Amino acid sequence: MSTQQKSSQTLLLTALGLFCTAIILFPLYWVIVSSLKNTVELFRSPPTLFPLQLDWSPYIDNFVQNQDMWHYMGNSVQIALGTMLLSLLLGTPIAYGLARLPVRGKNVFLIVFLVAQMFPSIMLALPLFVMFTRMGLINSLLAVVLAITTRTLPFAVLVLRPFFLSLPRDLEDAAFIDGCGLWTAFYRIILPLSRSGLLTVATLTFLMGWSDFLFPLALISDDTKRPLTLGLYKFISEYGTRWNDLMAVSTVAALPIVLVFIFAQRYITSGLVAGAVKD
Template sequence: MTAHPVSRRFFVTGLGLFVTGIIAFPIYWLIVTSLRAPADLQNTPSLLPVHIDASAYVALLHQPELLHYLVNSAFYGICTTVLTVALGASAAYALARLELRGKTITLFGLLVLQTFPSIMLAIPLFVMFSRLHLIDSRMSVVVAITTKTLPFAILMLRPYFMTLPKDLENAAAVDGCGRISTLVRVILPLSLPGIATVAAFNFLSGWGDLLFSLTLLTDESKKPISLGLYKFMGVYGTDWNQLMAASVAAALPALLVFAASQRFLISGLAAGSTNE
């Protein structure tokens, strides 16, 4: 006997809500812990805070270094996004439209590079930047993050570019546009969902980077928020209220970026993952 459509719908909906609840629970616990009174943290934790206390957020406003951490993270996120989109779009367009030797090997190499764990790149990059005297440089962190985000950008944008009709490029060539001009004026505006998808993921990678910043930076004024959170973890104890409040502040910009680009993400991911 087949299951009733209504029963199946309720089952799928209930299963979806259950999985969503499991995924969202750490975020809920993060926010709830940041709103607990310091005295409540010493007691047995409950799902709801006994007393709402926003003193952790008020304390963050009196820590100007937190703003520097957030600005640094924004710098790494924005610069990584701009650099990756510029290089990734150019490379993806070339792989999508030009007849290049070794194209298959190049694509396979990009796929392999995407699977490399960041720790395998951290030490070679540290040695390279050390010899170039670029340790403690913000741009060294941006370049290091780009080594991880660039393969993803190329593999996402190439199939998206391949869905665009070549007649558009032929018409642009008749009007006197070269390859670069065609890419900038015709291809990129029509590929906004794919560009937005790549930009959102790249911004998140730059914003939340920990490994490369930890490896390449020693100057406290250049560290991102991912390293700044360690300020609340002392040798003799952890200020859980402020740590969770700072974590909420660190996660909020990334959530806003994804919320703003949500309508592009679904179409961009679908186009980048299903077209060949």
């Protein structure tokens, strides 16, 4: 292939990549633009790609004059952080044990985790509601964290296990010779080398906890305990939808997700592909 053909192919692939990126990002752009339009322009036909006059009132009404959304965001942060920490606390030793220890029925456990990933959340909502009702955990953030962890824990194990498998056993053998026990070697040797895998799981489980809607809807009826995903429903009623407010709050709700991916994309990419060629 000549140099000119390679340049043409590179240019074509670049243009295709930019086009696909624009299509993917356009919904986010439209949400932001719609949040800055007034009601008249919002329903204008044909629609405008950029506001003719910026209207900041939805942001002022929902984040300055009314503090409810900040309270919902605080609940979302607690749920997301709790889900992330619990998934790492439980998933990391389980994944390490399945990767390194001679566990009987190891493949059965892996199949169970894989099948658990396939179950839709709606199938777990009712059993968890009944169980948490009997335990007195309904209308608590802890119940939501535990419910979401049923989804994130299998994911954490399935991501971390191949990562641990990719690390050479010689590192642990050297630690054992130096007098380290299993847990000491795991804590001092394996975990520092698994930073990218742990950050990958931490980031994705945080986002799962932040964006979950079904479990908070099923387990929380107290308005003071609702996360931001449920707070958005205040703008939707049988009489209509307050699109300006909904788009403004949705923009703020999406901001943490965008920032997390911007700063953690390098670790997410390396963490997801680590150990992919070793089983």
